[in-house]
Amino acid sequence: MKARHISSLLFLLGLGLLLISIFQNLPYSNNLTGIGANINAQAPQQVGTANIVTSVILAYRGLDTLGELLILFTASIAAGMVLAYNPDELTDSVLGKQQQQPAGFILQTAADLLMPFLLITGMYIILHGHITPGGGFQGGAILAAAFFIPLLTLPGKRMDYQLGSLLEALAGISFISIGLIALFWKGQFLAPLGEPGVPGALLSAGSLPLLYLATGIKVGAELANLLARLRDA
Template sequence: MRKLTGLLFAGGLGFMLLAIASGIDFGSPPMRIGEAIQSASPQEVGAANIVTSVVLGYRGIDTLGELAILFAAASAAGLVLGRRHTTTGTQRKGGFVLFHGGALIFPFLLTIGFYIIFHGHLTPGGGFQGGVILAAAFFLPLLARPGARLHHSILSVIEAFAGASFILIGLAALAEGQAFLQPMLNQDTLGTLISAGTLPLLYIAVGLKVGAELASLLSNLAHTESEQ
């Protein structure tokens, strides 16, 4: 019975794929949606980076769902790993190079992270990529100083503020009679820093939220590893 069910499923799946493939000309896939976004995005959204237009404009609700998934994953990991920490004996110390190198690289990582977030609507990058760099900036001192800890209460406030800001910007668009998360404010000149309406503000919220959640998760993992 199981083999028959598997054969029926495989046959149905193969028939569906064959039917879809038969309606598409080989070598020239239809790019109607992509072409429409590329032609309309500069005027409608004002972002030089078309990916930003898609991520925050045309499918902003999906991006909000991705942030919710990341929050759920970080919360679940925190519940599993966030037990009371005890210190016994002397704490391990990082090497000389790692200790001083971490302090030296920290401001550069912060600068790069915020640069990528602020310019996400102009160049490849944005809130997710910049947020990961910010998380790495705060996680690096934990590697150099195993006894150091991040203030999870501060990270929680940043994460909550960023998430609420993302939703409030979307609700503000609804209050103006527009679609949820539709860019508002003046779009200004295409390709300039002050452009794309509220999309840069959304990317700042995404970057802070991703950075805070990943930094908290990495901190829990580091403390758990140091206790073993």
């Protein structure tokens, strides 16, 4: 065994022992403490969400969520710049080498049949994120899969990147616009607008479902464009 392998093994062993000692001394409790207990008690009345996680993501720490969207946007732009190319610049010989055969009838039919169900599931998870576990990030990933899976069965088919970029931009502008309206109206960026409603009802939580809708469309467009570029690279 080489010295490099021995040093790596010793490092992993030491790291494992360190993590074990840390976890053994961490205090565990089944009771909520500090700010978590306050949010758990007050969020249903203040925000109107049955899913307390949504109130944290979009209301109490909405600015952090905007930062996460910015990180995803930046990563998507960077990957797109690396993977982007002009199909017209490819020679016929290169295209001939890279061309793949389309999937069979069964896979193409299954992908076409699966797409509307994925769209419905993704939108359901987005629109019910303030009621049940889910939301914009999870639903957006499903929407991306709905548009990307049919592309896998037809290698020659190309995604409309401009449309995806337009949807992504409109969703991002909508998210920030709602936050700015809340800032001028209530004095807090991304403060819930409208009446909280009854927790558990579809029409509740004020403007939070709109924020999740913008998040879902933005995430779905970004991931779909990124996956399509990875396939075409």
